[in-house]
Amino acid sequence: MSPSSRLQAAEAAEIAAARAPGLTPRVALVLGSGLGPLAERIADAVAVPYGDLPGFPEAGVEGHAGRLVLGRLAGVAVACLQGRAHAYEGKGFDVMATPVRTMKMLGCEAIYLTCAAGSLRREVDAGRLMTITDHINMQGGNPLAGPNDPELGPRFPPLVDAYDPALRRLQGAAAEALGIDLADGVYCAWLGPSFETPAEVRMIQGFGADAVGMSTVPECILARHCGLTVTATAVITNLGVGLSDAPVDHAQTLRAATAAGKDLAALIERFLEMLPSE
Numbered sequence: 001m002s003p004s005s006r007l008q009a010a011e012a013a014e015i016a017a018a019r020a021p022g023l024t025p026r027v028a029l030v031l032g033s034g035l036g037p038l039a040e041r042i043a044d045a046v047a048v049p050y051g052d053l054p055g056f057p058e059a060g061v062e063g064h065a066g067r068l069v070l071g072r073l074a075g076v077a078v079a080c081l082q083g084r085a086h087a088y089e090g091k092g093f094d095v096m097a098t099p100v101r102t103m104k105m106l107g108c109e110a111i112y113l114t115c116a117a118g119s120l121r122r123e124v125d126a127g128r129l130m131t132i133t134d135h136i137n138m139q140g141g142n143p144l145a146g147p148n149d150p151e152l153g154p155r156f157p158p159l160v161d162a163y164d165p166a167l168r169r170l171q172g173a174a175a176e177a178l179g180i181d182l183a184d185g186v187y188c189a190w191l192g193p194s195f196e197t198p199a200e201v202r203m204i205q206g207f208g209a210d211a212v213g214m215s216t217v218p219e220c221i222l223a224r225h226c227g228l229t230v231t232a233t234a235v236i237t238n239l240g241v242g243l244s245d246a247p248v249d250h251a252q253t254l255r256a257a258t259a260a261g262k263d264l265a266a267l268i269e270r271f272l273e274m275l276p277s278e
C-alpha cells in the first residue's frame, strides 16, 4: 500500500503545484472542526477540491469542506488542508497518509495540526486553547502499520519531541503577544465515533492525558515519518464526559470550536508572522 501512497502523493503534489505556479508552501495547516474560516483569510488563494487529488479522502464530517487551499497567510506560503478524514469513518488509520505526504512533496517543512478536544483538567474549560506537548494513541491502530516504503521514511520512526519544542515555544510567544491564555498538555486520541464513557475518561486521566479527541495523532505519526516538523493546537470545546453536567455532543463541539476558533485563527497568523525567515 505504501508505494502506491507515495505515487499518489507525488501525483497529487504535481496537480496542486501546477494550479499554484511559483508558490512553494513552507507550512501545511490541517484545519479541524469549526476552523474552516481561517482558509478564507489566505491571500492569492487557489483551492483544489480533494476530489481532484488522488488518494485524498472525501471529507465526511459536517463542518469540514474537503479542499486544499494554497496561498499566503501572514506573508508565509501555506498549504491548507481544509477538512480531514478520521479513523472512525472506517476508511483505515492511514486515511490521511496521502494528504500528509503530499504536503511534504509540495515542499512544506512543517505541519500545523488543529483539532477540537475535550479537556480532562477542570481548570482548562471550554473555549481555551491547548498546545499539544505529546500524545497517547488509544485508537487501536497506527497509520504506518503494513509494509514500509523506505523512500518515504524509516520503518521505526521515533516520536520523542514529536511536537517540536521550538515551534511550541513559538506558539507560546504568539499567544502571549495576543493575550491568549494558552494551556499545554498531552492529547489522547480516542477512536470514536462514540464519545468516551465517564469510566474511560477517568482511565485516560490516569494515563496522564490532559485532553481527548478523535484525530491529530495519525497525522502527527505520518508527518514525523516523512520528516515534517509538527506543531498542534487543540480547541477545548468541552470538559471530558463526566467532569461536568454539560452535555457533550457534536453540535456543542462545533459551536464551541467555531467560537474559540477565532482565537486559534489569530494565534496561527501571529505564529506564522513570528516564524523565523528561511
Ligand code: HPA
Residues within 6 Å of the ligand: 116, 117, 118, 119, 190, 195, 196, 212, 213, 214, 237, 238, 239, 240, 241, 248, 253
Ligand atoms: N471526546 C472526544 N473527542 C472530542 C471531545 C471529547 O470530549 N470533544 C471534542 N472532541
